[in-house]
Amino acid sequence: MQSITLTRFLIEQQREANALPSELRLLIETVARACKTISYSVAKGALGEVLGSLGSENVQGEVQKKLDVIANELLLDANEWGGHLAAMASEEMETIHRIPNRYPKGEYLLLFDPIDGSSNIDVDLSVGTIFSVLKAPEECSGREVTEQDFLQSGRNQVAAGYAIYGPQTLLVLTIGTGVYEFTLDREIGSWRMTDGPMQMPQGTCEFAINMARRKQWSTGVARYIDERIEGAEGPCGKDYNMRWTASMVADVHRILKRGGIFMYPADARHPDKARLRLMYEANPMSFLIEQAGGAATNGFGPIMDVQPNGLHQRVGVVLGDRAEVEIVTEYGRETA
Ligand code: FDP
Numbered sequence: 001m002q003s004i005t006l007t008r009f010l011i012e013q014q015r016e017a018n019a020l021p022s023e024l025r026l027l028i029e030t031v032a033r034a035c036k037t038i039s040y041s042v043a044k045g046a047l048g049e050v051l052g053s054l055g056s057e058n059v060q061g062e063v064q065k066k067l068d069v070i071a072n073e074l075l076l077d078a079n080e081w082g083g084h085l086a087a088m089a090s091e092e093m094e095t096i097h098r099i100p101n102r103y104p105k106g107e108y109l110l111l112f113d114p115i116d117g118s119s120n121i122d123v124d125l126s127v128g129t130i131f132s133v134l135k136a137p138e139e140c141s142g143r144e145v146t147e148q149d150f151l152q153s154g155r156n157q158v159a160a161g162y163a164i165y166g167p168q169t170l171l172v173l174t175i176g177t178g179v180y181e182f183t184l185d186r187e188i189g190s191w192r193m194t195d196g197p198m199q200m201p202q203g204t205c206e207f208a209i210n211m212a213r214r215k216q217w218s219t220g221v222a223r224y225i226d227e228r229i230e231g232a233e234g235p236c237g238k239d240y241n242m243r244w245t246a247s248m249v250a251d252v253h254r255i256l257k258r259g260g261i262f263m264y265p266a267d268a269r270h271p272d273k274a275r276l277r278l279m280y281e282a283n284p285m286s287f288l289i290e291q292a293g294g295a296a297t298n299g300f301g302p303i304m305d306v307q308p309n310g311l312h313q314r315v316g317v318v319l320g321d322r323a324e325v326e327i328v329t330e331y332g333r334e335t336a
Pocket of ligand 1: 115116117118119120210246247248249264275276281
């Protein structure tokens with residue numbers, strides 16, 4: 001298949017769309033390079049002694065897998081010295097990582113979930129890396145970046161994407177000019193465009209939700225799912241299918257490619273409790289889904305309008321097919 005490389009795509013975006021400052025281009029290339037290295041580690045599996053847990057916990061109180069830590073270090077090391085960043089934040093680290101004084105600094109902030117879906121690593125299912133790029137606020141030039149500087153709504157993202165380490169290794173990216181997919185050509189080690197600009201199919205009758213969490217659902221979410229399970233005999237008048245990989249990257253990628261809806265709602269009994277993180281998962285995925293013609297809400301309003309109050313804030317997530325997201329969100333508003 002003849003296709004352009006990620007580097008050429010980014011240079012063309014810079015020239016033609018005038019949408020991409022060169023610092024941001026180089027930053028995206030660095031993240032993509034780190035994802036390539038992570039993909040080689042993931043693929044080595046037991047042979048590379050990268051499977052299993054470390055016995056330590058991350059800031060969220062979750063047991064860290066070896067690959068969580070390896071991927072986190074790879075992303076930090078790759079991005080520290082390039083001169084494009086003011087600081088980084090990771091799901092695996094309690095607080096922000098400032099660029100050390102020995103390296104040049106830039107104006108961007110990089111956030112990432114080094115290995116998303118890590119409970120799937122040891123059973124050889126797809127996992128991924130999710131990233132989001134913000135600009136450091138102007139007022140922080142000349143002083144140290146703080147955690148507060150990261151607390152910007154998803155609308156401020158200048159780039160977002162994920163790498164998925166599955167049967168193929170893919171990089172899916174947006175810089176706000178559509179969504180593009182690149183496949184890693186392992187033989188020559190480069191990312192080649194294989195899809196884009198991507199528009200997610202609408203009208204697909206497929207939902208993704210962890211049914212075992214039903215006790216935690218709001219009446220709106222339960223109503224939405226019950227109506228779909230009733231199928232052709234119920235109010236929807238058609239049959240629905242269900243898929244749940246339990247790896248957000250894999251579930252969202254399926255939805256981008258063939259449509260449907262993904263939901264990880266907040267716990268209705270404890271409204272402050274949700275599973276997915278706003279800054280590392282919900283915001284970047286929402287940016288991609290909106291750019292591909294879908295919608296993303298926290299069950300009540302657009303995720304990207306949420307004003308963050310903490311680096312590791314969690315949020316309910318409903319994303320994918322525009323009409324389906326609207327129905328869940330409407331049911332949520334009615335019963336709020
Ligand atoms: P994981 O904890 O394995 O990293 O990031 C959270 C996440 O995976 C998502 O990728 C995934 O959608 C979800 O958790 C799976 O949650 P359940 O175990 O509740 O299904």
